[in-house]
Amino acid sequence: MKNKALIIIVCSCLLLCGCAKTITRKSTDIETVQTEAENYEGYSGLWSENGLSHNAVISNGGVEFSIEITDKNNLNGYLFTQQGTSDRIAEIDNITGKIDNDEFNYEYNDDGWGGSGILHITFRDDTIQIEVQNYKMRDTNLSGYGISGVYQLKQSKENETEKSESDMLKEIEERKQYREKCSFYSEVEEYLENVREVTDISSLVEPLYYTDMKIYQKQDFDQVPPLIIHLAKNEIYARHGYIFKSEDLNNYFKGQIWYEPSVSPENFKDSLFNKNEQENLKLLSGLDTYK
Structure with missing residues (x-):
């Protein structure tokens, strides 16, 4: 098909x-x-x-x-x-x-x-x-x-086609500067490689969780590190172009090529979230203990 x-x-x-x-x-x-x-x-x-x-x-x-x-x-x-x-x-x-x-x-x-x-x-x-x-x-x-x-x-x-793919690799390299500035990025890499066994560029072109496409349950995050839960929660905002005030979050998401910062916090509207995102945000907010 x-x-x-x-x-x-x-x-x-x-x-x-x-x-x-x-x-x-x-x-x-x-x-x-x-x-x-x-x-x-x-x-x-x-x-x-x-x-x-x-x-x-x-x-x-x-x-x-x-x-x-x-x-x-x-x-x-x-x-x-x-x-x-x-x-x-x-x-x-x-x-x-x-x-x-x-x-x-x-x-x-x-x-x-x-x-x-x-x-x-x-x-x-x-x-x-x-x-x-x-x-x-x-x-x-x-x-x-x-x-x-x-x-x-x-x-x-x-x-x-070839140019599009090379542009994607070029953008990954260009955004490397942000990942290097993120204090916790090495922890994310370690989790992806050792737990999820992700060693290719998919970790930079895809979100950690598809919170816009399905409603997750509490048990889905059993054994998931607090940092990853924290990022999963903020991915819901990042997907809609939310510009983060936190320097680490700002650098982390700028390092992902799917992220396009476009909306300041004061102009952001929660009405952008679909039903799946709304439910997942409630769940993840309750599970987020990262400081």
Whole structure:
């Protein structure tokens, strides 16, 4: 099914490029009537977190949304996610419908793990936001994986695959300065290597926990060091661009290439959290004893 993304991308190359909305005018014998015709065809193609290529998502995990838009606002798409640490995948295909006033809603009944919900998709100037509403996890889904939460996607340039991957490695190297300034980063590395057995770059491109995608239980954090619980709690904020006042937290998250600081504490709104994040924040706040 991963090849579906590539098929849609090839088809979309025949369409117009650039995210544009056009205005057309209809002439009559009496007057000229100006009507606004929304044209979303420029959004056709592959969209992913951080604009990664398809190959990068397959290699390292991530989210991609492949869409083809015809007749200005008719959407046909395919949403795919892969967990880098376990290679679990979730997908929703045959996403069809019309975009209206920069928004699109699609109800799905199975994401490959039995999960269901509504994809609320918002088209912005240079990003596509996918927010999963009314998400319900199947009772038999013990892994907690599926398509849920909020995804911020950027347009990917498939013809620059090698450059995209090299840019990712370059960014990892550039952010090394922040990791070196973090007083507790060596403790995190030791935990990841010795307990989770993570020795590749996935520790820099993925969060410690997917608190936006599943609701964790207290027992999930048995034997987990206080520092890691503390970071898991703050990841919920970091995922939404929260700028940390703590120098160590600021340096730690700046060392992660998925983190994009954008919102100051005084402007941050808890309404950004989805239901999973809200529940996990309550749990982790109660478990956080790190000082």
